[in-house]
Amino acid sequence: MFHLLEKRIGEAFASRIEELYGVKGATQTEQPKQSSFGEIAVPAAFQLARQLRKAPKAIAGELAEAAGSIAGVASVEIAGNGYLNVRLDRGYYGAGLLSGGEGPRAAAADKIIVEHTNINPNKAAHIGHLRNAVLGDTFVRMLRATGRNVEVQNYIDNSGVQVADVVVGFRHLENKSADDVRGLIAAPKFDYYCWDLYARISSYYAEHPEALQWRRDMLHAIEQGEGADAEMGSLVADAIVKTHLATMWRLNIVYDVLPRESEILHLKFWATAFELLKERKAIYFENEGKNKGCWVMPGSAFREGGGGEGEEDSKVIVRSNGTVTYVGKDIAYQLWKFGLLGKDFYYHKWHKYPDGHQVWASTDQPRPEAFHGKRRFGAGSRVYNVIDSRQSYLQDVVEAGLRALDFTTQADNSIHFSYEMVALSPRTCVEMGVELSEEDKRKPYVEVSGRKGLGVKADDLIDKLTEKALDEVTSRHAEETEDSRRKSARAIAIAALRYFMLKYTRNxxxxxxFGEALSFTGETGPYVQYATVRARRILGKLAERGETLPEFRSLLSREAMARQLENEDCWQLLLTASKAESAIERAVASGEPAHVARFAFDLAQGFSTFYQKFHVLDEPDAEKRTFLLWMTDYFRAQLERTLGVLGIEVPEYM
RNA sequence: GCGCCCGUAGCUCAGCUGGAUAGAGCGACUGACUUCGAAUCAGUAGGCCGGGGGUUCGAGUCCCUCCGGGCGCACCA
Structure with a gap:
């Protein structure tokens, strides 16, 4: 509703401006800082002042005069030295919300691909990965909530160095056979086991550089895809991917498809991309200098303002030994995402979630259960790669690759959805018993490191949060069964975690x-849940008293709405609650999930004041009581909807 | 050396494409549970938005510069 009026008012003034001054263009609207100024402000007079060489105030006067009547608008006033402040017709607005407002939106035909999570399948997920997955998943939910068609991909680098290192650990440090590893996989916490093993082999390399030959051999064996080492590699990678999916499922995060690097290699995606790059002269063969014998992309392709004719700035795509670098593979993969490669994976069913959702994984052979044609993956019109900002250089190269191939539109639609890293506060390091170097102690934070095994594992954090939430729930609801209390505790823990990851803007x-992450008060997920639970409780009490929810539409006329909304508190609260659509849309436009989180908090805060101020069920005046009940139900619906976009569930009690 | 990001209240952070008197949470201090649940609410204190220039009707927001901090800049992924 608010969204609708913003648009309508903007358009109305745009057409008046064109009529009066012949100036075309969209007219922007703002939300005034002070509620006493009205609900929507139009600063158009300031922009026009320069072009028309006229005082803003005079222009504002003429515009206000010409505004005429706009449906839903009560008045237009001139304020300050040229603002146009619009006051809405409260009865109209309330009645509009009651009758369902905006109507359904058209479903988009084209597909947006969001790639997130992308954890190396060689160890347990940690908090850094959580930020990626929560950010990605929430953005997906935002896009879907606003009618977009989205496909979620989780790229699995199952043939890279990190997997190779863990297999080297099993083979050379532990002398394990494939069956030994199968045994470990069957036992709990295989991902934790690998976490430690990975740290061990990393430090072994540091002390015994000659052991790096093991890695090279292993990498080669895994890439070939044959032999005992390759078997162990896929065993490890597949098992770890399963643990990652399980961890993410705890957080309500699911995927549609898992494209795997092994298939990119075996199906020769790169070979096709390589031919294309050569053909269109996006890369060239270097005959001299330090990159002699390599295929490289000139630095001028991806660096601002060029500079880069020199070899210093160019990026190697194919090494002198003929193997392709990571970026090269990524270019091939990116081409596939846009359906530009002329090739596709085969797929098989990888995992079915408890709710029935199916995840597919790529495979290099047709399989009986694979599908054809109809529901192909990839071939999106826009691609968001959720990857931390440290990789922006490589992302620039990938984009430049597309551009060099003349896929300009696709390059423009390749979006690096970047975010800053999650580090550890020095205090948390101490709590975890990590010894810090003198240098680290002086830093504001310490970087997480998989190689050093330094980090907070995702599952540990979720467990810790759940235990704390369980304590809180138990202290209030000792009468409930353990199962029931655990169920609430899980929802609260996930809310705390997801909100924590979302409340910060991306960069x-x-x-x-730990102290901040474990907090359940103030601007947190549980705070928002609490408001929602309370709203539901009021409606629940109503039922307990043997009453049903009134027929709002017949009982609350436009006049009744107008009467009730004369109360300034009610009006302001309703206004806040009705901005969900507008807030989500704005957050999509700015690519900032934190804005949705912020809105959820504002909403919850609004309801909390409402709850405090009005005793809904004890209200003696019949019309007012009906109105307050409607407000309660409306808040409940908006809270639930917004929490849904954040991937947060509402517990029955807390 | 080059590129990107950050610097706003004691702490952690918001501030949408420049707009009216810069906002939250935590922490501190006052108050409010016989009430639809206090994981809450009402209130107080706390700011030269890192420094300096500029652009204009107007700058926390844009440009330049300096100072502090972080991250990148491999024939690693």
Missing amino acids: SVIAFD
Whole structure:
């Protein structure tokens, strides 16, 4: 509703401006800082002042005069030195909300691909990965909530160095056979086992550089895809991917398809991309200098303002030994995402979630259960790669690759959805018993490192949060069964975690601190849940008293709405609650899930004041009581909807 | 050296494409549970938005510069 009026008012003034001054263009609207100024402000007079060489105030006067009547608008006033402040017709607005407002939106035909999570399948997920997955998943939910068609991909680098290292660990440090590893996989916490093993082999390499030959051999064996080492590699990678999906499922995060690097290799995606790059002269063969014998992309392709004719700035795509680098594979993969490669994977069913959702994984052979044609993956019109900002250089190269191939539109639609890293606060390091170097102690935060095994594992954090939530729930609801209390505790823990990961904007470094992450008061997920639970409770009490929810539409006429909304508190609260659509749309436009989180908090805060101020069920005046009940139900619906976009569930009690 | 990001209240952070008197949470201090649940609410204190220039009707927001901090800049992924 608010969204609708913003648009209508903007358009109305745009057409008046064109009529009066012959100036075309969209007219922007704002939300005034002070509620006493009205609901929507139009600063158009300031922009026009320069072009027309006229005082803003005079222009504002003429515009206000010409405004005429706009449906839903009560008045237009001139304020300050040229603002146009619009006051809405409260009865109209309330009645509009009651009758369901905006109507359904048209479903989009084209597909947006969001790639997120992308954890190396060689160890347990940690908090850094959580930020990626929560950010990606929430953005997906935002896009879907606003009618977009989205496909979620989780790229699995199952044939890279990190997997190879863990297999080297099993083979050379532990002398394990494939069956030994199968045994470990069957036992709990295989991902934790690998976490430690990975740290061990990393430090072994540091002390015994000659052991790096093991890695090279292993990498080769895994890439070939044959032999005992390759078997162990896929065993490890597949098992770890399963643990990652399980961890993410705890957080309500699911995927549609898992494209795997092994298939990119075996199906020769790269070979096709390579031919294309050569043909269109996006890369060239270097005959001299330090990159002699390599295929490279000139630096001028991806660096601002060029500079880069020199070899210093160019990026190797194919090494002198003929193997392709990571970026090269990524270019091939990106081409596939846009359906530009002329090739596709085969797929098989990888995993079915408890709710029935099916995840597919790529495979290099046709399989009986594979599908054809109809529901192909990839071939999106826009691609969001959720990857931390440290990789922006490589992302620039990938984009430049598309551009060099003349896929300009696709390059423009390749979006690096970047975010800053999650580090550890020094205090948290101490709590975890990590010894810090003198240098690290002076830093504001310490970087997480898989190689050093330094980090907070995702499952540990979720467990810790759940236990704390369970304590809180138990202290209030000792009468409930353990199962029931655990169920609430899980929802609360996930809310705390997801909200914590979302409340910071993307390019702010999070210095992870247990104290802050474990907080359930103030601007947190549980706070928002609490407001929702309370709203539901009021409606629940109504039922307990033997009453049903009134027929709002017949009982609350437009006049009744107008009467009730004369109350300034009610009006302001309703206004806040009705901005969900507008807030989500704005957050999509700015690519900032934190804005949705912020809105959820505002909403919850609004309801909390409402709850405090009005005793709904004890209200003696019949019309007012009906109105307050409607407000309660409306808040409940908006809270639930917004929490849904954040991937947060509402517990029955807390 | 080059590129990107950050610097706003004691702490952690918001501030949408420049707009009216810069906002939250935590922490501190006052108050409010016989009430639809206090994981809450009402209130107080706390700011030269890192410094300095500029652009204009107007700058936390844009440009330049300096100072502090972080991250990148491999024939690693």
